[in-house]
Amino acid sequence: IDYLEMDAVPGAPVLLMDFLDPQAPQKLAETLGGQPDIVLSDMAAPTTGHRRTDHIRTMYLCEVAADFALSVLKPGGHFLAKTFQGGAENELLARLKQNFRSVHHVKPPASRDESVELYLLAKGFKG
Structure with missing residues (x-):
């Protein structure tokens, strides 16, 4: 989509x-x-240049994607979503940890070192 x-x-x-x-x-x-085995989200809000605003706007998209994943994934499935570093992800991380066996931040090699982009990887949906 x-x-x-x-x-x-x-x-x-x-x-x-x-x-x-x-x-x-x-x-x-x-x-x-x-039910899919995986939900992938690369959604990001257009950046404004204001780091905190960009983080909050993209976190909202990540939360919407997580809601979708929780509603459709089959047990054992995985969720991967783009976000930006910024500190507003604590509630989402807690929710993912309740619903998945493991939750990690990952920064792919293709992402520039100076970029605030990172991905949340939640593995093993509990269903």
């Missing part, structure tokens, strides 16, 4: 819509046709 046009992904349907549209999570769940 993306709100911007993108190239087709062979074997995967692409929904052209904003995930924040109230109908988007249900439409995506229907398109999946069952």
